[in-house]
Amino acid sequence: MKFKSKYLLVVTLLCAPLLGRAGNYTNFSVAVYIPINIVQSFDNPQKLQADWDCIHRQLKVDKVYIEVQRDRRLLTDAQTERVKRFFLDHGVQVAGGMALSAGSISGQFQSFCYTDPNDRAFIKSAAEFAAKHFNEVIQDDFFFVTTKTDSDIAAKGDKSWPQFRMELLDDAAENLVVKPAKAVNPKVKMVIKFPNWYEHFQGSGFDLGREPEIFDGIHTGTESRDPVITDQHLQQYESYEIIRYFENIAPGRNGGGWVDTFSIGYLDRYAEQVWDTMFAKAREFTVFEWSAMTRPFEIGNRATWENLPTIFNFSEMTNGIAAPTWARAAGYSLEQVDKFLGQLGQPIGIASYRPPSASGEDFLHNYFGNLGIPIDLRPEFPTNANLILLTEAAKVDTNIVAKIKGQLRAGKSVVITSGLLRALQGKGIEDIAEIRWTDRKFLAHQYAGGFGAGNFSTLDGDKNPDVLFPEIDFLTNDSWSLVRAEANGNGFPLLLMNRYSKGVLYVWTMPDNFTDLYALPPEVTTAIKNYVMRGFPVRLDGPAQVALFDYDNGTFIVENYSATEADVKISTLGNTTKLTNLLNGETLAGKIPPPHGWNWRNENIEDRVAFSMHLPPHSYAVFSMDKTAQANAH
Numbered sequence: 001m002k003f004k005s006k007y008l009l010v011v012t013l014l015c016a017p018l019l020g021r022a023g024n025y026t027n028f029s030v031a032v033y034i035p036i037n038i039v040q041s042f043d044n045p046q047k048l049q050a051d052w053d054c055i056h057r058q059l060k061v062d063k064v065y066i067e068v069q070r071d072r073r074l075l076t077d078a079q080t081e082r083v084k085r086f087f088l089d090h091g092v093q094v095a096g097g098m099a100l101s102a103g104s105i106s107g108q109f110q111s112f113c114y115t116d117p118n119d120r121a122f123i124k125s126a127a128e129f130a131a132k133h134f135n136e137v138i139q140d141d142f143f144f145v146t147t148k149t150d151s152d153i154a155a156k157g158d159k160s161w162p163q164f165r166m167e168l169l170d171d172a173a174e175n176l177v178v179k180p181a182k183a184v185n186p187k188v189k190m191v192i193k194f195p196n197w198y199e200h201f202q203g204s205g206f207d208l209g210r211e212p213e214i215f216d217g218i219h220t221g222t223e224s225r226d227p228v229i230t231d232q233h234l235q236q237y238e239s240y241e242i243i244r245y246f247e248n249i250a251p252g253r254n255g256g257g258w259v260d261t262f263s264i265g266y267l268d269r270y271a272e273q274v275w276d277t278m279f280a281k282a283r284e285f286t287v288f289e290w291s292a293m294t295r296p297f298e299i300g301n302r303a304t305w306e307n308l309p310t311i312f313n314f315s316e317m318t319n320g321i322a323a324p325t326w327a328r329a330a331g332y333s334l335e336q337v338d339k340f341l342g343q344l345g346q347p348i349g350i351a352s353y354r355p356p357s358a359s360g361e362d363f364l365h366n367y368f369g370n371l372g373i374p375i376d377l378r379p380e381f382p383t384n385a386n387l388i389l390l391t392e393a394a395k396v397d398t399n400i401v402a403k404i405k406g407q408l409r410a411g412k413s414v415v416i417t418s419g420l421l422r423a424l425q426g427k428g429i430e431d432i433a434e435i436r437w438t439d440r441k442f443l444a445h446q447y448a449g450g451f452g453a454g455n456f457s458t459l460d461g462d463k464n465p466d467v468l469f470p471e472i473d474f475l476t477n478d479s480w481s482l483v484r485a486e487a488n489g490n491g492f493p494l495l496l497m498n499r500y501s502k503g504v505l506y507v508w509t510m511p512d513n514f515t516d517l518y519a520l521p522p523e524v525t526t527a528i529k530n531y532v533m534r535g536f537p538v539r540l541d542g543p544a545q546v547a548l549f550d551y552d553n554g555t556f557i558v559e560n561y562s563a564t565e566a567d568v569k570i571s572t573l574g575n576t577t578k579l580t581n582l583l584n585g586e587t588l589a590g591k592i593p594p595p596h597g598w599n600w601r602n603e604n605i606e607d608r609v610a611f612s613m614h615l616p617p618h619s620y621a622v623f624s625m626d627k628t629a630q631a632n633a634h
Contacts, residue, residue, distance in 0.1 A: 024062055025334060027341040028256070028283060031063040033097060033140070034083075034290040036070045042083050052090065055293045058324065059331035065138055065286070067097035069126040080133045096134035098126060101142040111144055111204075114168050114176075115151040123176045131181035131188040139177070141195035141221055144204035145169060165205035166357065173214045193219035193258060197232055198242060199362040199393075208356035208379070212250040219286065220246045222257035222277040230263045233515075236561045237369030237547050239273045243280035244347055245377040249356065256284030261292045261326050266300030268618040270326075271312045272561065274333035275620065278341060279549045279557055285334060293327035304563045305617040311336065312618060340582045340622050345553030349376035350533065351385035353394050360392030361419040367514045370561065371525055372540035372548045372568075373532060386412050386535060392419030401428035408432070408503030415506040415532055418470055433498035435479055435507050440471040442492055444485030447520070449527040451482060456491070459483075460521035467516040469509055472496065482506075483527045495528050506531055518544035530605075535573070539608060542568030546615065555582070558613070559620035566615045570623075571608035578626040579611055588613060588623070 032055065042048040055061065064087050068075045084094050100123060102110045112119040130137040145152075145165050156164040178190045192215045194206060201208055212218050222239040239257070247254045257277035264270050277285060287293060299314075306314065317332040318324050352365055356379050365375045368389070375389070381403050382388055388407060394400050394416075401424060404414050421429065422437035430436075443466040448456035469485060472493050481493040496507040508528065511517060517525075526541045533539055538556050540548040545562040554576075560566045570579070572590070579588040590609035615621060 025060055025338045027338055028278060028285055028334075029062040030060055030330075030334065031065060031095075031256075031284055031286045032059075032061055032290050032293060033065040033258075033286060033288045034067055035097075035099070036067045036073055036075060038290050039066055039068075039075060039079065039083055040073075042086075043079065045082075045086075048083065048086055051290065051294050052086075054325060055290070055327045056090075058321065058327035059287070059293065059334075061092055063093035063095060063284075064290075065095050065097040066134075067099060067140070068130045068133070070099035070140075071101055071103050072122065074126060074129060077133075084133065094134065095136035095138060096130040097138050097140060098130055099140035099142045100126075101140075109142065109146065111142065111146045113147040113149050113152065114145055114172050115147075115149065115155045120172070120176055123172065124180045127177045127181045128184045131185040131190075135185065135187050136189045136191065137181060138191040138193055138219060139215075141193050143169065143173070143177075143192060144201075144206055146204060162202035162357070166202055166207040166210075169205035170207050170210050170214065173211055178214055178216075189216045191215060191217040191219055191255060193221060194246065195221040196223050196234060196238065196242060198245070199359055202357040202359070208249060212253065217253045217255050218246060218250050219255045219284075220257050220282070222273060222280075222282075223260050223262070223288075224273055224276075225263040226265050226269060229265060234363060235366035235370050236269075236272055236276070236545075237375075238363065238366040239276035240280045240547075240549060241366055241369055241375055241377060243277060243282050244349070244375075245354070245379075247280075248376075248378045254283075256286055257282040258286040258288055260288040261297075264300065266302040267297060267314075267329060268302060268305075268310070268312045269300075270297075270329055271333040272559075272618065274330060275337055275559070278334070278337045279344075279347075279559075281341070281344070281347060285330075287327075287330055293325060293330070295325055296323065297326045297329045302618075308565070308616045310616045310619045343582055343624065344555045344557075344622075345551035347374075347376070348537075348550050348552050349374035350387065350389050350536065351382040352377050352389040352391070353379075353381050353397075354391070355379060355393070355396050358393035358396045360395055360423065361417060361510065361514075364391045364417065364419075364510070364514055367517050369547050370545055371517060372542070372544075372546055373529065374536075374548050374550050383407070387415065387532070388412070389415045389532065390420050391417045392423050394420055395423035400424070401431070404429075404505070405432065405500070408505060409501040411502035413504045413506065413531075413534075415508055418472060418507065418509045421472070421507055422470075432500050433479055433505055433507075434475045435496060435498065436473040438471045438473055441468055441512070442471055442485070442487045442490070443467065444469055444487050444492070446486040447483065447494070447524045448486060448491065449483045449524075452480070456484060459523040459527060464521055465516075465519045467519055468512045469494070470512070472507065472509055474498075479507075482531060483524060485509075494524070495531060497531070508532070520544070534606065537573050539571040540568055541571070542566055554625040555623065557620055557622050558615060560615040560617060563617050565617060568613055568615065570611040570613060572611075572625060573606065573608055576609055576625040579623040580626070582622040582624055 224234045224239045259273045445464050445466050447459040450456040479496045479498040483495040484491040494509045498505045538550050547559045549557040577590045588611045590611045
């Protein structure tokens with residue numbers, strides 16, 4: 001066989017063909033997104049066949065998204081139908097894709113101008129074209145606006161840029177994309193894929209409040225990438241948390257998660273994004289993008305742990321594959337989680353409230369996740385939760401103080417961060433407690449805990465890194481400091497308690513740099529969890545960068561994101577005395593705490609059964625509580 005390009009020869013050598021039809025995973029489906037330039041390259045049918053032979057022997061593909069438009073380019077009818085037919089003939093579902101990008105300026109993404117009649121006409125025609133060929137069309141996450149042309153400025157008037165842009169894109173979604181598409185094909189399902197930077201959506205026109213209702217479905221960008229080398233500094237936990245948040249925004253209509261191969265320093269980071277997306281119970285895993293799946297993966301710098309028994313076993317992954325590509329990395333990661341996902345229940349976490357289009361203490365919930373505090377982030381105030389964790393993002397709700405009071409009057413607990421305290425000063429929070437955020441700062445390097453009148457007990461040694469905190473003022477005996485930081489002989493509250501009506505308000509002081517939460521000694525975060533996670537069925541205590549994913553049927557996952565091994569303590573409520581590792585069948589025996597008498601210093605101590613475990617770097621373990629013991633506990 002003669003090939004028409006050097007590329008085809010390289011791909012064929014890397015990916016020897018394997019005959020057969022596409023197969024399915026048990027607990028989810030897998031899709032691959034194909035950008036328009038790759039689709040156009042399939043004008044050479046030998047390239048399409050070579051690519052497919054490469055990918056599908058390493059990754060079971062259920063569906064492909066065939067992009068029809070990007071950067072003002074549009075496929076032809078013949079190109080679209082030819083590529084569609086290939087995949088349908090191979091047992092693969094097909095859907096359309098659109099990327100409403102308009103190139104870039106020095107690497108900065110440019111959008112269409114939605115006040116330009118010519119651009120509006122092009123967008124409408126592209127949506128009509130896509131709907132003519134497909135019964136499902138997904139908008140890649142370029143459905144935003146960055147232009148500030150004279151026509152934009154004139155149309156904006158006195159509105160803020162976020163308000164103007166969200167209204168502009170809501171109109172475009174309805175009148176340029178969805179309605180025109182359905183006029184051509186009434187059966188078409190129009191889906192919008194939201195990107196990972198949800199804290200800033202409103203600035204570029206994404207409207208989490210309205211767009212999920214305008215479109216027939218949504219899709220979720222779970223590309224948390226590397227938290228250090230990227231400018232967004234997204235934390236690893238977000239690959240899980242954003243799926244759960246968007247599921248709460250559009251219940252049953254969040255189609256799945258979407259991960260790419262960009263901006264990661266080592267291969268395990270790619271796998272972690274895959275795993276966490278699926279831990280969140282995503283219905284579909286979408287791979288971006290096709291051409292990456294045909295290229296050899298980049299191992300990166302993993303020398304620190306490459307000889308340890310990590311979950312991502314490089315030798316096992318490459319066994320029997322002569323020249324593995326990114327498709328094998330994706331396939332291997334998915335094969336691992338598919339073995340146990342069906343045994344997990346529905347995800348649960350500490351209830352937290354972030355109204356759509358809110359901002360404040362950006363992405364802080366994901367830092368909590370990296371401390372081992374599972375988060376259930378919701379777009380509406382969760383009145384059914386016994387404890388609610390609120391960050392500064394809740395400030396956009398003009399009734400938030402009244403809602404906090406309602407929870408407290410109902411005998412429930414509310415934890416607010418120092419950022420929210422600052423935002424609510426002068427807006428009614430002082431009617432609950434005389435606690436005040438100040439402009440003063442201090443560098444903490446020692447910590448202590450206690451309850452009630454008397455002395456604090458040291459929580460750690462004195463060799464901790466300095467952490468910069470804001471100083472919070474409170475009135476003695478009106479509020480009580482439960483955990484404090486110390487600097488040069490003075491103490492400052494990290495966790496304050498104030499009783500109001502039948503409930504308790506807690507104020508949690510955040511460091512100026514949220515990553516400094518990871519610098520706190522484990523004893524400090526354990527003391528804070530005594531209150532923030534009181535009553536939660538599973539607790540995780542230990543170093544930072546270890547996450548907990550909990551489910552409503554007595555199963556849970558512990559995952560270590562760090563480059564070093566971690567010793568952690570798991571504790572459970574009730575009489576569970578045995579945990580079974582669902583990956584290898586091994587069991588952990590629990591240690592039942594001795595009975596303790598009540599006094600004013602141990603009011604918050606819970607009777608929890610403790611388990612000790614060791615986790616290699618970049619690895620996870622999956623556990624099930626002993627069901628007999630659980631039954632006895634009830």
